[in-house]
Amino acid sequence: MILSVALxxxxxxxxxxxxxxxxxxxxxxVAAEAPEADAxxxxxxxxxxxxxxxxxxxxxxxxxxxxxxxxxxxxxxVIGLAVAIERILYLSLSTINAKQLIEAVEExxxxxxxxxxxxxxxxxxxxxxxxxxxGLDRYEQGLDAVEKAVVSYGSVQTGQMESGLSWIGLFIAxxxxxxxxxxxxxxIGAFDAxxxxxxxxxxxxxxxxxxxxxxxxxxxxxxxxxxxFYNYIVSKIDSLVNDMEDSSIxxxxxxxxxxKK
Numbered sequence: 001m002i003l004s005v006a007l008x009x010x011x012x013x014x015x016x017x018x019x020x021x022x023x024x025x026x027x028x029x030v031a032a033e034a035p036e037a038d039a040x041x042x043x044x045x046x047x048x049x050x051x052x053x054x055x056x057x058x059x060x061x062x063x064x065x066x067x068x069x070x071x072x073x074x075x076x077x078v079i080g081l082a083v084a085i086e087r088i089l090y091l092s093l094s095t096i097n098a099k100q101l102i103e104a105v106e107e108x109x110x111x112x113x114x115x116x117x118x119x120x121x122x123x124x125x126x127x128x129x130x131x132x133x134x135g136l137d138r139y140e141q142g143l144d145a146v147e148k149a150v151v152s153y154g155s156v157q158t159g160q161m162e163s164g165l166s167w168i169g170l171f172i173a174x175x176x177x178x179x180x181x182x183x184x185x186x187x188i189g190a191f192d193a194x195x196x197x198x199x200x201x202x203x204x205x206x207x208x209x210x211x212x213x214x215x216x217x218x219x220x221x222x223x224x225x226x227x228x229f230y231n232y233i234v235s236k237i238d239s240l241v242n243d244m245e246d247s248s249i250x251x252x253x254x255x256x257x258x259x260k261k
Contacts (some may be wrong), residue, residue, distance in 0.1 A: 179219020186212025
């Protein structure tokens with residue numbers, strides 16, 4: 001009996017001890033998480049303040065440069081980006097798996113002839129499928145006519161892919177020019193202020209030069225951004241043109257083998 005009571009008391013003490021330890025551990029965890037939560041909230045607040053201050057600084061610099069010159073440069077950047085994004089989307093939609101198309105055309109030729117192959121090309125997007133359709137459409141006129149159609153329509157497709165690049169190139173050249181022009185005008189204004197004051201004031205000169213150089217900075221930033229997009233688009237077009245040329249050669253080989261049957 002005494003042994004049972006002792007064991008029961010010991011079990012009760014152990015249970016209380018475990019609960020007390022768990023309570024202490026939970027308290028320490030909460031106490032440890034509280035500073036971390038405060039630190040995380042502080043970091044988020046600092047990030048939001050930094051973002052707002054950066055936005056405020058950009059707007060301030062834009063206004064200091066003057067609407068007359070900063071706005072045209074900004075329009076060049078926005079319009080150039082719009083054209084670049086449209087080209088990227090067009091080229092992305094034009095990119096297909098050329099090997100799968102070639103295999104599908106070969107299979108269609110074996111099973112259904114020229115009309116079946118034309119149907120495959122008609123239901124496939126992209127310049128390669130369009131070139132294949134034009135070549136297959138002139139198969140009855142002979143392989144020479146097919147080759148001429150492939151070459152001619154390949155040039156047409158290349159021209160369509162390069163559409164809009166001249167505008168991006170124009171904005172790349174125009175943005176820094178407008179920036180430099182704004183700088184020159186700003187420097188002239190600073191020297192006019194010096195002449196009107198009759199004395200060279202460091203504050204007057206520094207302020208005028210800073211405002212003048214902001215337009216140059218804006219123009220260079222716009223040109224750099226558009227140049228990156230321009231080079232990416234050109235590389236994408238070169239890749240598609242190479243695929244078109246390889247696929248055109250393969251089409252002629254396929255039709256030559258088909259004509260011998």
